Amino acid sequence: MKFMLLQKYEETEGCSVPMTEWKPEDVTAHIRFQQTLNEQLTESGELVDAQGLAGPEQAKFVVSNGTSAPVITDGPFPESKELLAGYRMVDVETAERAIEIAAQASAAPGPDGVPIRQAIEVRQVMGAPADSEV
Amino acid sequence: MSTETTTEDLLRELAPQVLGAVVRRYRDFADAEDAVQEALIAAATQWPTDGRPDNPVGWLVRVASRRMADQHHRDDARRLREDLAASWSLAEPGDAQGHDDTLILMFMCCHPSLSPASAIPLTLRAVGGLTTREIASAFLVPEPTIGQRITRAKAKVKASGEPFQLPSTAARAERLRSVLHVLYLVFNEGYAATSGSELARSELSGEAIRLTRLVHAALPEDPEVAGLLALMLLTEARRPARTGPDGELVPLAEQDRTRWDQDLVAEGVALITDALAQGTIGEYQVQAAINAVHDQAARHDDTNWAEILALYELLERVTQNPMVSLNRAVAVAMVHGPAAGLEMLHGVAERLGDHHRVHSVGGHLYEMAGDREAAIDEFRAAAAGTVSVPERDYLVAQAARLAAALDGEPHSGERGCERVVPTEQP
Numbered sequence: 001m002k003f004m005l006l007q008k009y010e011e012t013e014g015c016s017v018p019m020t021e022w023k024p025e026d027v028t029a030h031i032r033f034q035q036t037l038n039e040q041l042t043e044s045g046e047l048v049d050a051q052g053l054a055g056p057e058q059a060k061f062v063v064s065n066g067t068s069a070p071v072i073t074d075g076p077f078p079e080s081k082e083l084l085a086g087y088r089m090v091d092v093e094t095a096e097r098a099i100e101i102a103a104q105a106s107a108a109p110g111p112d113g114v115p116i117r118q119a120i121e122v123r124q125v126m127g128a129p130a131d132s133e134v
Numbered sequence: 135m136s137t138e139t140t141t142e143d144l145l146r147e148l149a150p151q152v153l154g155a156v157v158r159r160y161r162d163f164a165d166a167e168d169a170v171q172e173a174l175i176a177a178a179t180q181w182p183t184d185g186r187p188d189n190p191v192g193w194l195v196r197v198a199s200r201r202m203a204d205q206h207h208r209d210d211a212r213r214l215r216e217d218l219a220a221s222w223s224l225a226e227p228g229d230a231q232g233h234d235d236t237l238i239l240m241f242m243c244c245h246p247s248l249s250p251a252s253a254i255p256l257t258l259r260a261v262g263g264l265t266t267r268e269i270a271s272a273f274l275v276p277e278p279t280i281g282q283r284i285t286r287a288k289a290k291v292k293a294s295g296e297p298f299q300l301p302s303t304a305a306r307a308e309r310l311r312s313v314l315h316v317l318y319l320v321f322n323e324g325y326a327a328t329s330g331s332e333l334a335r336s337e338l339s340g341e342a343i344r345l346t347r348l349v350h351a352a353l354p355e356d357p358e359v360a361g362l363l364a365l366m367l368l369t370e371a372r373r374p375a376r377t378g379p380d381g382e383l384v385p386l387a388e389q390d391r392t393r394w395d396q397d398l399v400a401e402g403v404a405l406i407t408d409a410l411a412q413g414t415i416g417e418y419q420v421q422a423a424i425n426a427v428h429d430q431a432a433r434h435d436d437t438n439w440a441e442i443l444a445l446y447e448l449l450e451r452v453t454q455n456p457m458v459s460l461n462r463a464v465a466v467a468m469v470h471g472p473a474a475g476l477e478m479l480h481g482v483a484e485r486l487g488d489h490h491r492v493h494s495v496g497g498h499l500y501e502m503a504g505d506r507e508a509a510i511d512e513f514r515a516a517a518a519g520t521v522s523v524p525e526r527d528y529l530v531a532q533a534a535r536l537a538a539a540l541d542g543e544p545h546s547g548e549r550g551c552e553r554v555v556p557t558e559q560p
Contacts, residue, residue: 001521002274045252045283048275091275093251126523127274 002048002125003098005088005105007118009056010081014117015110026111033108041090041101052086059083089125098122141181144190145174146341149263150348152194154235156202157298159195163242164288165202167260173197174263233352234300236261240349241301244313245291252287253316254323255280261348262341272338273323310353314362314418317346321366325373326522339370360409361419367402368425371395382531383524387434399429420449439468456485460495472503490519497532510536 019027034050041047057075064070077083088105092098102120110116149170156166173194187193243257255273258264264272270280301309324338346363353359375389406422424445431437446462459482467475476499483492493516500509513533520526 042276042278043282045279045286047279091251091273091279093249124521126521126526 002091004123005102006121007085009085012116012118022111029109046090048089048091050088056083146263150236150239150261155195156198164292169198169201172201236348237352240313241309244316247290247294248287250319256284256287357409357412357414358416358418360405361422364402364406364422365418367398368429371398383528417452443469467499472499475499490516506536
Protein backbone atom coordinates (compact mmCIF):
# COMPACT_ATOMS: atom_id res chain seq x y z
CA MET A 1 0.00 0.00 0.00
CA LYS A 2 1.30 3.39 -0.95
CA PHE A 3 1.21 6.44 1.28
CA MET A 4 2.09 10.09 0.76
CA LEU A 5 3.85 11.71 3.70
CA LEU A 6 3.35 15.43 3.27
CA GLN A 7 5.05 18.25 5.05
CA LYS A 8 4.13 21.93 5.03
CA TYR A 9 5.98 25.17 5.77
CA GLU A 10 4.15 25.74 9.02
CA GLU A 11 6.03 26.35 12.22
CA THR A 12 6.76 23.08 13.88
CA GLU A 13 6.22 22.20 17.48
CA GLY A 14 9.90 22.03 18.19
CA CYS A 15 11.18 24.95 16.11
CA SER A 16 9.89 28.39 15.20
CA VAL A 17 13.06 29.64 13.50
CA PRO A 18 13.01 29.47 9.67
CA MET A 19 15.69 27.18 8.27
CA THR A 20 17.44 30.09 6.55
CA GLU A 21 18.34 31.39 9.99
CA TRP A 22 19.81 28.14 11.28
CA LYS A 23 23.51 27.64 11.78
CA PRO A 24 25.12 26.11 8.67
CA GLU A 25 26.04 22.91 10.48
CA ASP A 26 22.43 22.51 11.62
CA VAL A 27 21.23 22.93 8.04
CA THR A 28 23.77 20.37 6.88
CA ALA A 29 22.73 17.94 9.60
CA HIS A 30 19.07 18.36 8.66
CA ILE A 31 19.71 17.72 4.97
CA ARG A 32 21.94 14.78 5.79
CA PHE A 33 19.13 13.37 7.96
CA GLN A 34 16.64 13.57 5.09
CA GLN A 35 19.09 11.93 2.69
CA THR A 36 19.86 9.16 5.14
CA LEU A 37 16.17 8.50 5.69
CA ASN A 38 15.69 8.22 1.92
CA GLU A 39 18.64 5.86 1.65
CA GLN A 40 17.24 3.72 4.43
CA LEU A 41 13.86 3.58 2.73
CA THR A 42 15.44 2.57 -0.57
CA GLU A 43 17.44 -0.07 1.27
CA SER A 44 14.29 -1.43 2.91
CA GLY A 45 12.53 -1.55 -0.46
CA GLU A 46 9.93 1.03 0.50
CA LEU A 47 10.80 4.35 -1.14
CA VAL A 48 8.77 5.32 -4.20
CA ASP A 49 9.69 8.98 -4.44
CA ALA A 50 10.87 11.86 -2.27
CA GLN A 51 10.93 15.46 -3.43
CA GLY A 52 11.27 18.87 -1.91
CA LEU A 53 9.33 21.66 -3.58
CA ALA A 54 10.70 25.06 -4.60
CA GLY A 55 9.96 27.77 -2.08
CA PRO A 56 6.53 29.34 -1.60
CA GLU A 57 7.93 32.62 -3.02
CA GLN A 58 7.84 30.90 -6.42
CA ALA A 59 4.39 29.41 -5.99
CA LYS A 60 1.51 30.43 -8.24
CA PHE A 61 -2.19 29.86 -7.89
CA VAL A 62 -4.08 29.34 -11.14
CA VAL A 63 -7.87 29.56 -11.49
CA SER A 64 -9.70 29.15 -14.76
CA ASN A 65 -13.27 28.77 -15.97
CA GLY A 66 -12.03 27.06 -19.10
CA THR A 67 -12.85 29.89 -21.50
CA SER A 68 -11.50 33.22 -20.22
CA ALA A 69 -7.83 33.85 -19.53
CA PRO A 70 -6.84 32.11 -16.30
CA VAL A 71 -6.39 34.17 -13.14
CA ILE A 72 -2.85 33.69 -11.90
CA THR A 73 -1.91 34.80 -8.40
CA ASP A 74 1.78 35.18 -7.61
CA GLY A 75 3.32 34.98 -4.18
CA PRO A 76 4.33 35.95 -1.62
CA PHE A 77 1.33 34.58 0.19
CA PRO A 78 0.42 35.62 3.71
CA GLU A 79 -0.58 32.04 4.45
CA SER A 80 2.53 30.47 2.97
CA LYS A 81 2.78 28.13 5.94
CA GLU A 82 -0.22 26.31 4.43
CA LEU A 83 1.85 25.41 1.39
CA LEU A 84 3.45 22.07 0.79
CA ALA A 85 7.19 21.93 1.40
CA GLY A 86 7.86 18.42 0.20
CA TYR A 87 6.70 14.87 0.21
CA ARG A 88 7.75 11.27 0.39
CA MET A 89 5.83 8.46 -1.20
CA VAL A 90 6.41 5.06 0.37
CA ASP A 91 5.15 1.61 -0.54
CA VAL A 92 4.73 -0.26 2.73
CA GLU A 93 3.07 -3.39 4.03
CA THR A 94 0.89 -1.76 6.65
CA ALA A 95 -0.54 1.62 7.60
CA GLU A 96 1.35 1.28 10.89
CA ARG A 97 4.63 1.22 9.02
CA ALA A 98 3.71 4.45 7.19
CA ILE A 99 3.05 6.08 10.55
CA GLU A 100 6.39 4.82 11.83
CA ILE A 101 8.22 6.40 8.89
CA ALA A 102 6.26 9.63 9.36
CA ALA A 103 7.35 9.67 13.00
CA GLN A 104 10.97 9.30 11.92
CA ALA A 105 10.60 12.17 9.45
CA SER A 106 8.87 14.33 12.04
CA ALA A 107 11.84 14.04 14.36
CA ALA A 108 14.25 15.59 11.82
CA PRO A 109 16.93 17.62 13.60
CA GLY A 110 16.67 21.41 13.83
CA PRO A 111 18.88 24.01 15.55
CA ASP A 112 21.38 22.35 17.91
CA GLY A 113 20.14 18.97 16.76
CA VAL A 114 16.83 19.29 18.60
CA PRO A 115 14.03 17.42 16.79
CA ILE A 116 11.74 19.92 15.05
CA ARG A 117 8.65 17.75 15.57
CA GLN A 118 7.15 18.71 12.26
CA ALA A 119 3.58 17.52 11.62
CA ILE A 120 3.59 14.97 8.80
CA GLU A 121 0.31 14.43 7.01
CA VAL A 122 -0.09 10.72 6.19
CA ARG A 123 -2.44 9.96 3.31
CA GLN A 124 -3.03 6.65 1.58
CA VAL A 125 -2.75 6.74 -2.19
CA MET A 126 -5.78 5.38 -4.01
CA GLY A 127 -4.77 2.40 -6.10
CA ALA A 128 -5.71 -0.68 -4.17
CA PRO A 129 -7.32 -3.46 -6.14
CA ALA A 130 -11.04 -2.84 -6.48
CA ASP A 131 -12.07 -5.61 -4.14
CA SER A 132 -15.39 -6.33 -5.65
CA GLU A 133 -16.82 -6.63 -9.09
CA VAL A 134 -19.46 -4.07 -8.22
CA MET B 135 4.49 -11.95 -33.26
CA SER B 136 7.84 -10.18 -33.24
CA THR B 137 11.14 -11.92 -32.59
CA GLU B 138 11.54 -10.00 -29.30
CA THR B 139 8.26 -11.32 -28.00
CA THR B 140 9.22 -14.85 -28.87
CA THR B 141 12.59 -14.51 -27.16
CA GLU B 142 10.97 -12.96 -24.13
CA ASP B 143 8.40 -15.75 -23.88
CA LEU B 144 11.08 -18.39 -24.30
CA LEU B 145 13.25 -16.80 -21.62
CA ARG B 146 10.39 -16.66 -19.16
CA GLU B 147 9.67 -20.29 -19.86
CA LEU B 148 13.31 -21.33 -19.42
CA ALA B 149 13.98 -19.18 -16.33
CA PRO B 150 13.00 -21.73 -13.67
CA GLN B 151 14.87 -24.56 -15.44
CA VAL B 152 18.02 -22.50 -15.70
CA LEU B 153 17.82 -21.29 -12.13
CA GLY B 154 17.12 -24.83 -10.95
CA ALA B 155 20.23 -26.08 -12.77
CA VAL B 156 22.44 -23.28 -11.45
CA VAL B 157 21.25 -23.62 -7.85
CA ARG B 158 21.71 -27.38 -7.96
CA ARG B 159 25.28 -26.84 -9.09
CA TYR B 160 26.35 -24.06 -6.74
CA ARG B 161 23.94 -24.41 -3.82
CA ASP B 162 23.54 -20.66 -3.45
CA PHE B 163 20.01 -19.62 -4.30
CA ALA B 164 20.51 -15.88 -3.69
CA ASP B 165 23.62 -15.50 -5.87
CA ALA B 166 22.36 -17.93 -8.49
CA GLU B 167 19.16 -15.93 -8.83
CA ASP B 168 21.11 -12.73 -9.46
CA ALA B 169 23.36 -14.46 -11.97
CA VAL B 170 20.42 -15.99 -13.86
CA GLN B 171 18.69 -12.61 -13.98
CA GLU B 172 21.80 -11.19 -15.64
CA ALA B 173 21.99 -14.10 -18.04
CA LEU B 174 18.36 -13.57 -19.03
CA ILE B 175 18.99 -9.88 -19.67
CA ALA B 176 22.07 -10.75 -21.74
CA ALA B 177 20.03 -13.24 -23.78
CA ALA B 178 17.24 -10.73 -24.30
CA THR B 179 19.69 -8.31 -25.89
CA GLN B 180 21.94 -10.77 -27.74
CA TRP B 181 19.65 -13.45 -29.12
CA PRO B 182 17.48 -11.22 -31.30
CA THR B 183 20.59 -9.91 -33.10
CA ASP B 184 23.07 -12.80 -32.86
CA GLY B 185 20.53 -15.56 -33.28
CA ARG B 186 19.29 -18.05 -30.76
CA PRO B 187 21.78 -20.68 -29.58
CA ASP B 188 21.12 -24.34 -30.35
CA ASN B 189 20.98 -25.14 -26.66
CA PRO B 190 19.34 -22.13 -24.98
CA VAL B 191 19.35 -23.66 -21.49
CA GLY B 192 23.05 -24.52 -21.77
CA TRP B 193 23.82 -21.00 -22.99
CA LEU B 194 21.97 -19.41 -20.09
CA VAL B 195 23.52 -21.73 -17.49
CA ARG B 196 26.97 -21.02 -18.92
CA VAL B 197 26.51 -17.24 -18.82
CA ALA B 198 24.99 -17.38 -15.33
CA SER B 199 27.89 -19.56 -14.09
CA ARG B 200 30.41 -17.13 -15.52
CA ARG B 201 28.66 -14.27 -13.75
CA MET B 202 28.95 -16.16 -10.50
CA ALA B 203 32.66 -16.75 -11.07
CA ASP B 204 33.22 -13.09 -12.01
CA GLN B 205 31.39 -11.86 -8.96
CA HIS B 206 33.22 -13.93 -6.48
CA HIS B 207 36.81 -14.25 -7.68
CA ARG B 208 36.91 -16.90 -5.11
CA ASP B 209 39.14 -19.91 -4.74
CA ASP B 210 36.74 -22.18 -6.49
CA ALA B 211 36.60 -19.91 -9.53
CA ARG B 212 38.51 -22.56 -11.42
CA ARG B 213 35.92 -25.14 -10.57
CA LEU B 214 33.27 -22.79 -11.85
CA ARG B 215 35.19 -22.31 -15.09
CA GLU B 216 35.54 -26.04 -15.50
CA ASP B 217 31.85 -26.34 -15.02
CA LEU B 218 31.32 -23.94 -17.87
CA ALA B 219 32.63 -26.52 -20.25
CA ALA B 220 30.27 -29.09 -18.83
CA SER B 221 27.34 -26.72 -19.21
CA TRP B 222 27.80 -26.75 -22.98
CA SER B 223 26.53 -30.26 -23.04
CA LEU B 224 23.79 -29.61 -20.52
CA ALA B 225 20.58 -30.94 -21.92
CA GLU B 226 17.24 -29.44 -21.13
CA PRO B 227 15.98 -31.17 -18.02
CA GLY B 228 13.32 -33.79 -18.38
CA ASP B 229 9.71 -32.97 -17.56
CA ALA B 230 9.87 -34.46 -14.10
CA GLN B 231 13.05 -32.57 -13.20
CA GLY B 232 11.62 -29.37 -14.66
CA HIS B 233 8.40 -29.70 -12.68
CA ASP B 234 10.31 -30.40 -9.49
CA ASP B 235 12.59 -27.39 -10.01
CA THR B 236 9.64 -25.11 -10.66
CA LEU B 237 7.91 -26.33 -7.52
CA ILE B 238 11.01 -26.04 -5.35
CA LEU B 239 11.58 -22.50 -6.58
CA MET B 240 7.95 -21.62 -5.90
CA PHE B 241 8.22 -22.95 -2.37
CA MET B 242 11.41 -20.97 -1.78
CA CYS B 243 10.09 -17.72 -3.23
CA CYS B 244 6.83 -18.00 -1.28
CA HIS B 245 8.63 -18.97 1.91
CA PRO B 246 6.47 -18.45 5.02
CA SER B 247 9.09 -16.06 6.46
CA LEU B 248 8.32 -13.63 3.60
CA SER B 249 5.47 -11.17 3.46
CA PRO B 250 3.48 -11.16 0.20
CA ALA B 251 5.06 -7.82 -0.73
CA SER B 252 8.45 -9.56 -0.74
CA ALA B 253 7.37 -12.93 -2.06
CA ILE B 254 5.57 -11.46 -5.07
CA PRO B 255 8.53 -9.70 -6.75
CA LEU B 256 10.86 -12.58 -5.90
CA THR B 257 8.50 -15.12 -7.46
CA LEU B 258 7.96 -13.00 -10.56
CA ARG B 259 11.70 -12.67 -11.08
CA ALA B 260 13.03 -16.09 -10.06
CA VAL B 261 10.23 -18.28 -11.40
CA GLY B 262 8.55 -15.93 -13.85
CA GLY B 263 11.77 -14.71 -15.44
CA LEU B 264 10.59 -11.10 -15.38
CA THR B 265 13.23 -8.41 -15.08
CA THR B 266 13.41 -6.11 -12.08
CA ARG B 267 12.49 -3.26 -14.40
CA GLU B 268 9.33 -5.02 -15.57
CA ILE B 269 8.28 -5.81 -12.03
CA ALA B 270 8.99 -2.24 -10.90
CA SER B 271 6.88 -0.80 -13.69
CA ALA B 272 4.02 -3.20 -12.99
CA PHE B 273 3.89 -2.04 -9.37
CA LEU B 274 4.78 1.62 -10.07
CA VAL B 275 7.77 1.53 -7.79
CA PRO B 276 11.36 2.50 -8.72
CA GLU B 277 13.67 -0.27 -9.90
CA PRO B 278 16.20 0.05 -7.01
CA THR B 279 13.38 -0.22 -4.48
CA ILE B 280 12.12 -3.48 -6.00
CA GLY B 281 15.71 -4.69 -6.39
CA GLN B 282 16.29 -4.14 -2.67
CA ARG B 283 13.05 -5.88 -1.80
CA ILE B 284 14.17 -8.93 -3.79
CA THR B 285 17.64 -8.90 -2.23
CA ARG B 286 16.21 -8.71 1.27
CA ALA B 287 13.69 -11.44 0.50
CA LYS B 288 16.49 -13.74 -0.64
CA ALA B 289 18.51 -12.96 2.47
CA LYS B 290 15.55 -14.04 4.56
CA VAL B 291 15.13 -17.27 2.64
CA LYS B 292 18.84 -17.91 3.06
CA ALA B 293 18.64 -17.22 6.80
CA SER B 294 15.80 -19.72 7.08
CA GLY B 295 18.25 -22.43 6.01
CA GLU B 296 15.79 -23.85 3.49
CA PRO B 297 17.55 -26.53 1.44
CA PHE B 298 16.99 -26.63 -2.31
CA GLN B 299 14.61 -29.55 -2.26
CA LEU B 300 10.89 -30.22 -2.00
CA PRO B 301 9.49 -29.69 1.49
CA SER B 302 8.55 -32.84 3.38
CA THR B 303 5.16 -34.31 2.60
CA ALA B 304 3.96 -33.24 6.03
CA ALA B 305 4.86 -29.59 5.43
CA ARG B 306 3.85 -29.47 1.80
CA ALA B 307 0.13 -28.69 2.13
CA GLU B 308 0.82 -25.68 4.34
CA ARG B 309 3.63 -24.49 2.10
CA LEU B 310 1.49 -24.92 -0.99
CA ARG B 311 -1.09 -22.64 0.59
CA SER B 312 1.50 -19.82 0.72
CA VAL B 313 2.37 -20.40 -2.93
CA LEU B 314 -1.26 -20.30 -4.05
CA HIS B 315 -1.92 -17.20 -1.96
CA VAL B 316 0.96 -15.36 -3.62
CA LEU B 317 -0.21 -16.40 -7.09
CA TYR B 318 -3.75 -15.31 -6.23
CA LEU B 319 -2.48 -11.89 -5.10
CA VAL B 320 -0.47 -11.43 -8.29
CA PHE B 321 -3.55 -12.26 -10.35
CA ASN B 322 -5.76 -9.96 -8.30
CA GLU B 323 -3.27 -7.13 -8.54
CA GLY B 324 -3.34 -7.52 -12.30
CA TYR B 325 -7.07 -7.99 -12.57
CA ALA B 326 -8.40 -5.55 -10.04
CA ALA B 327 -5.61 -3.05 -9.38
CA THR B 328 -6.38 0.44 -10.43
CA SER B 329 -2.96 1.93 -10.75
CA GLY B 330 -0.61 1.31 -13.61
CA SER B 331 -1.41 0.90 -17.25
CA GLU B 332 -4.02 -1.59 -18.40
CA LEU B 333 -1.30 -3.34 -20.39
CA ALA B 334 0.99 -3.81 -17.39
CA ARG B 335 -1.91 -5.12 -15.36
CA SER B 336 -3.17 -7.62 -17.89
CA GLU B 337 0.41 -8.87 -18.23
CA LEU B 338 0.52 -9.40 -14.49
CA SER B 339 -2.69 -11.45 -14.59
CA GLY B 340 -1.39 -13.36 -17.57
CA GLU B 341 1.82 -14.09 -15.68
CA ALA B 342 -0.13 -15.29 -12.65
CA ILE B 343 -2.11 -17.65 -14.89
CA ARG B 344 1.07 -18.89 -16.57
CA LEU B 345 2.76 -19.59 -13.22
CA THR B 346 -0.34 -21.30 -11.87
CA ARG B 347 -0.40 -23.47 -14.98
CA LEU B 348 3.18 -24.48 -14.17
CA VAL B 349 2.21 -25.47 -10.64
CA HIS B 350 -0.84 -27.30 -11.99
CA ALA B 351 1.37 -29.19 -14.47
CA ALA B 352 3.64 -30.20 -11.59
CA LEU B 353 0.77 -31.16 -9.28
CA PRO B 354 -2.07 -32.16 -11.64
CA GLU B 355 -3.80 -34.15 -8.92
CA ASP B 356 -4.08 -31.28 -6.44
CA PRO B 357 -7.68 -29.98 -6.51
CA GLU B 358 -6.89 -26.60 -4.93
CA VAL B 359 -4.23 -25.83 -7.53
CA ALA B 360 -6.77 -26.72 -10.21
CA GLY B 361 -9.35 -24.66 -8.34
CA LEU B 362 -7.12 -21.59 -8.29
CA LEU B 363 -6.32 -21.94 -11.98
CA ALA B 364 -10.03 -22.31 -12.75
CA LEU B 365 -10.84 -19.26 -10.61
CA MET B 366 -8.30 -17.18 -12.52
CA LEU B 367 -9.54 -18.34 -15.93
CA LEU B 368 -13.21 -17.82 -15.07
CA THR B 369 -12.45 -14.32 -13.78
CA GLU B 370 -10.10 -13.41 -16.61
CA ALA B 371 -12.83 -14.48 -19.07
CA ARG B 372 -14.87 -11.43 -18.04
CA ARG B 373 -12.04 -8.91 -18.39
CA PRO B 374 -13.13 -7.60 -21.83
CA ALA B 375 -16.56 -6.67 -20.46
CA ARG B 376 -15.46 -5.48 -17.05
CA THR B 377 -14.53 -1.91 -17.90
CA GLY B 378 -16.30 0.65 -20.04
CA PRO B 379 -14.74 2.88 -22.69
CA ASP B 380 -13.45 5.32 -20.08
CA GLY B 381 -12.04 2.64 -17.80
CA GLU B 382 -15.05 2.75 -15.50
CA LEU B 383 -16.15 -0.43 -13.76
CA VAL B 384 -19.11 -2.15 -15.37
CA PRO B 385 -21.08 -4.18 -12.81
CA LEU B 386 -21.57 -7.85 -13.51
CA ALA B 387 -25.30 -7.25 -13.98
CA GLU B 388 -24.66 -4.82 -16.81
CA GLN B 389 -21.75 -6.49 -18.57
CA ASP B 390 -22.08 -7.39 -22.23
CA ARG B 391 -21.80 -11.13 -21.77
CA THR B 392 -21.17 -11.72 -25.47
CA ARG B 393 -17.73 -10.20 -24.81
CA TRP B 394 -16.80 -12.81 -22.25
CA ASP B 395 -14.07 -15.17 -23.45
CA GLN B 396 -15.92 -18.44 -23.91
CA ASP B 397 -12.73 -20.47 -24.40
CA LEU B 398 -11.54 -19.43 -20.96
CA VAL B 399 -14.99 -20.13 -19.49
CA ALA B 400 -15.00 -23.62 -21.02
CA GLU B 401 -11.48 -24.39 -19.77
CA GLY B 402 -12.27 -23.05 -16.30
CA VAL B 403 -15.54 -24.97 -16.04
CA ALA B 404 -13.86 -28.22 -17.12
CA LEU B 405 -11.06 -27.73 -14.58
CA ILE B 406 -13.34 -26.96 -11.67
CA THR B 407 -15.72 -29.78 -12.54
CA ASP B 408 -12.84 -32.28 -12.42
CA ALA B 409 -11.42 -30.78 -9.24
CA LEU B 410 -14.71 -30.87 -7.37
CA ALA B 411 -15.20 -34.50 -8.38
CA GLN B 412 -12.09 -35.38 -6.37
CA GLY B 413 -13.92 -34.56 -3.18
CA THR B 414 -11.42 -32.49 -1.18
CA ILE B 415 -13.01 -29.06 -1.03
CA GLY B 416 -10.98 -25.91 -0.62
CA GLU B 417 -11.65 -22.21 -0.85
CA TYR B 418 -10.27 -21.68 -4.35
CA GLN B 419 -12.44 -24.48 -5.69
CA VAL B 420 -15.55 -22.98 -4.13
CA GLN B 421 -14.72 -19.51 -5.42
CA ALA B 422 -14.14 -20.99 -8.87
CA ALA B 423 -17.48 -22.79 -8.66
CA ILE B 424 -19.25 -19.51 -7.81
CA ASN B 425 -17.60 -17.84 -10.78
CA ALA B 426 -18.52 -20.79 -12.98
CA VAL B 427 -22.20 -20.31 -12.07
CA HIS B 428 -21.99 -16.63 -13.03
CA ASP B 429 -20.07 -17.28 -16.22
CA GLN B 430 -22.53 -19.92 -17.37
CA ALA B 431 -25.55 -17.62 -17.09
CA ALA B 432 -26.21 -16.21 -20.56
CA ARG B 433 -28.11 -13.30 -19.01
CA HIS B 434 -27.87 -11.85 -15.51
CA ASP B 435 -31.49 -12.85 -14.92
CA ASP B 436 -30.57 -16.46 -15.63
CA THR B 437 -28.12 -16.56 -12.70
CA ASN B 438 -28.76 -19.51 -10.43
CA TRP B 439 -28.76 -17.58 -7.14
CA ALA B 440 -29.85 -20.55 -5.06
CA GLU B 441 -26.72 -22.39 -6.15
CA ILE B 442 -24.56 -19.34 -5.52
CA LEU B 443 -26.06 -18.97 -2.06
CA ALA B 444 -25.32 -22.61 -1.27
CA LEU B 445 -21.73 -22.14 -2.47
CA TYR B 446 -21.25 -19.02 -0.32
CA GLU B 447 -22.53 -20.94 2.69
CA LEU B 448 -19.93 -23.59 1.94
CA LEU B 449 -17.22 -20.98 1.41
CA GLU B 450 -18.11 -19.31 4.70
CA ARG B 451 -17.65 -22.62 6.49
CA VAL B 452 -14.31 -23.28 4.78
CA THR B 453 -12.79 -19.81 5.30
CA GLN B 454 -14.56 -18.28 8.33
CA ASN B 455 -13.94 -14.98 6.53
CA PRO B 456 -16.44 -12.18 7.32
CA MET B 457 -15.96 -10.81 3.78
CA VAL B 458 -17.48 -14.04 2.53
CA SER B 459 -20.43 -13.52 4.86
CA LEU B 460 -20.87 -10.13 3.22
CA ASN B 461 -21.11 -11.75 -0.18
CA ARG B 462 -23.52 -14.29 1.20
CA ALA B 463 -25.77 -11.44 2.35
CA VAL B 464 -26.06 -10.38 -1.29
CA ALA B 465 -26.92 -13.92 -2.35
CA VAL B 466 -29.46 -14.15 0.48
CA ALA B 467 -31.11 -10.97 -0.80
CA MET B 468 -31.26 -12.36 -4.32
CA VAL B 469 -32.87 -15.59 -3.13
CA HIS B 470 -34.98 -14.55 -0.12
CA GLY B 471 -35.44 -10.83 -0.72
CA PRO B 472 -33.70 -7.64 0.48
CA ALA B 473 -35.11 -7.73 4.01
CA ALA B 474 -33.44 -11.07 4.68
CA GLY B 475 -30.23 -9.81 3.09
CA LEU B 476 -30.22 -6.65 5.21
CA GLU B 477 -30.84 -8.62 8.37
CA MET B 478 -27.83 -10.75 7.64
CA LEU B 479 -25.79 -7.67 6.66
CA HIS B 480 -26.42 -6.08 10.04
CA GLY B 481 -25.06 -9.16 11.73
CA VAL B 482 -21.93 -9.09 9.55
CA ALA B 483 -21.50 -5.35 10.10
CA GLU B 484 -21.08 -5.98 13.80
CA ARG B 485 -18.07 -8.11 13.03
CA LEU B 486 -16.57 -5.97 10.25
CA GLY B 487 -17.30 -2.54 11.69
CA ASP B 488 -17.16 0.54 9.53
CA HIS B 489 -15.76 -1.18 6.46
CA HIS B 490 -16.55 0.37 3.09
CA ARG B 491 -17.64 -2.99 1.69
CA VAL B 492 -20.35 -3.22 4.32
CA HIS B 493 -21.65 0.16 3.16
CA SER B 494 -21.37 -0.77 -0.49
CA VAL B 495 -23.45 -3.91 -0.02
CA GLY B 496 -25.81 -1.91 2.21
CA GLY B 497 -26.32 0.60 -0.60
CA HIS B 498 -27.34 -2.12 -3.02
CA LEU B 499 -29.62 -3.88 -0.54
CA TYR B 500 -31.37 -0.71 0.66
CA GLU B 501 -31.95 0.29 -2.93
CA MET B 502 -33.37 -3.14 -3.63
CA ALA B 503 -35.65 -2.71 -0.61
CA GLY B 504 -36.83 0.64 -1.96
CA ASP B 505 -35.20 2.79 0.75
CA ARG B 506 -33.40 5.30 -1.40
CA GLU B 507 -32.31 7.66 1.37
CA ALA B 508 -30.60 4.87 3.26
CA ALA B 509 -29.06 3.60 0.01
CA ILE B 510 -27.63 7.04 -0.78
CA ASP B 511 -26.09 7.32 2.69
CA GLU B 512 -24.55 3.89 2.34
CA PHE B 513 -23.11 4.55 -1.12
CA ARG B 514 -21.63 7.85 0.09
CA ALA B 515 -20.08 6.19 3.14
CA ALA B 516 -18.67 3.44 0.94
CA ALA B 517 -17.22 5.99 -1.51
CA ALA B 518 -15.51 7.81 1.36
CA GLY B 519 -13.93 4.61 2.63
CA THR B 520 -12.60 2.89 -0.49
CA VAL B 521 -8.99 3.26 -1.64
CA SER B 522 -9.76 2.19 -5.20
CA VAL B 523 -10.41 4.96 -7.73
CA PRO B 524 -12.79 3.10 -10.10
CA GLU B 525 -14.68 1.71 -7.14
CA ARG B 526 -15.05 5.17 -5.65
CA ASP B 527 -16.19 6.56 -9.01
CA TYR B 528 -18.75 3.79 -9.28
CA LEU B 529 -20.07 4.34 -5.75
CA VAL B 530 -20.26 8.12 -6.20
CA ALA B 531 -22.20 7.54 -9.43
CA GLN B 532 -24.63 5.24 -7.61
CA ALA B 533 -25.24 7.84 -4.89
CA ALA B 534 -25.68 10.57 -7.50
CA ARG B 535 -28.09 8.46 -9.55
CA LEU B 536 -30.29 7.77 -6.54
CA ALA B 537 -30.14 11.38 -5.35
CA ALA B 538 -31.22 12.57 -8.80
CA ALA B 539 -34.10 10.09 -8.74
CA LEU B 540 -35.18 11.40 -5.34
CA ASP B 541 -35.23 14.91 -6.74
CA GLY B 542 -37.66 13.71 -9.39
CA GLU B 543 -35.12 13.87 -12.17
CA PRO B 544 -35.67 11.41 -14.99
CA HIS B 545 -33.39 8.43 -14.72
CA SER B 546 -32.88 5.24 -16.61
CA GLY B 547 -35.63 3.02 -15.31
CA GLU B 548 -36.14 1.03 -12.14
CA ARG B 549 -33.23 -1.28 -12.38
CA GLY B 550 -32.53 -1.48 -8.69
CA CYS B 551 -32.86 -5.21 -8.35
CA GLU B 552 -30.69 -5.92 -11.35
CA ARG B 553 -27.94 -3.79 -9.90
CA VAL B 554 -27.31 -6.04 -6.99
CA VAL B 555 -24.28 -7.95 -7.94
CA PRO B 556 -22.24 -10.39 -5.97
CA THR B 557 -18.81 -9.34 -4.99
CA GLU B 558 -16.49 -11.89 -6.38
CA GLN B 559 -13.59 -11.92 -3.99
CA PRO B 560 -14.13 -12.89 -0.39
